[in-house]
Amino acid sequence: MSQPHVLLSAAVSLDGYLDDTGPDRLLLSSPADFDRVDEVRASVDAILVGAGTIRADNPRLLVNSPERRAARAAAGKPEYPLKVTVSRSGELDPDAAFWHTGGAKLLFTTGEGAARARGLGLAADVVDLGAEVEWRPLLAHLHQVRGVDRLMVEGGGTVHTQLLRQGLADELQLVLAPLFVGDPHAPRLFGPGPYPGGRLRLVETRPLGDVVLTRYEPVAPGTGTLPAAADRHWLGLACALAADCPPSRTAFSVGAVVVAADGTELARGHSREAGDPVVHAEEAALAKLAPTDPRLATATVYTSLEPCTHRASRPRPCARLVLDAGVRRVVTAWREPDTFVVGADGSGLLAAEGVDVVVLPGYEESAKAPNLHLLG
DSSP, X not given: OOOOEEEEEEEEETTSXXXXXXXXXXXXXXXXXXXXXXXXXXXXXXEEEEHHHHHHHOOOOXXXXXXXXXXXXXXXXXXXXXXXXXXXXOOOXXXXXXXXXXXXXEEEEOXXXXXXXXXXXXXXXXXXXXXXXXXXXXXXXXHHTTOOSEEEEOOOHHHHHHHHHTTOOSEEEEEEESOOOOOTTSOBSSOSOOOSSSSOEEEEEEEETTEEEEEEEOBOTTTSSSBHHHHHHHHHHXXXXXXXXXXXXXXXXXXXXXXXXXXXXXXXXXXXXXXXXXXXXXXXXXXXXXXXXXXXXXXXXXXXXXXXXXOSSSSSOHHHHHHHHTOOEEEESOOOOSSSSXXXXXXXXXXXXXXXXXXXXXXXXXXXXGGGGGOO
């Protein structure tokens, strides 16, 4: 399941608060940072805020610079990014500035919320996500249906927390203001965990007047190496390669990509590549690299189906090929079913040999798609 690049943007006090409890909005950004935010807005395809932010702040979420709007138009984009909000209940003020400024608007909600929102006459396209509002199908809709490649999320804290906790954020742009709030009843940026991974990777720091911008990338859970966004990108590519396989009724269609620790693609392959009726995806990819390539020791193999542990067509199964190549990390979308081999457990074999195996949620259906004729 593909999704946009998700950029979380927020300004907080030194003690982590988004606002105080006073009647007026607490000013945390500087004029220089407001201009930076305007520049970021101009660079994205959509801006998302939660319903709570609309109720509390009544934001317009505009690109204020005429020059930046003109540059968007010259590039063939709408003058303003798509504005997106999320509300389970659909209970939103139809007079809020969100609906009446800028360009197109989109509301994600439940079936019940969709009926209520349409009854209110909200000036937006309404997307019914069913019984619950879930982030993965929401992001997939933005990317696949609305063509959103870059999504800026401006709040609030609940939205930021959910996206980070589910491993769906690709970048965090956090502005630190030189003040303390100290009110336990004030809204905080992030709620309690658990959060995936450990330390984030610092990408940039920049003073903007009296505030400081810090940019971070989350990393793949448990690795501290490739960003989580990279895992999604490369596994998505592996699933797309599986769709390129010549069809077969006796073998799965699988795609694989070998990626160096610095994010460089080293090789790719797919089942039955180049007219070989029995070659497997990982085998095809690894065969394109020298066995002594020093980058393999820190590389990641992305494969739409976990590497096989048994095969009749070749002496060594793909799990053994991965181990023999010295690869220590595998990211996969789908555990092998019992269709051809009962009790196959490539992930277990690799893990027992010290390989870090990650089964990434959200990609199993894409991996299964070219194999549905084998799954009954």
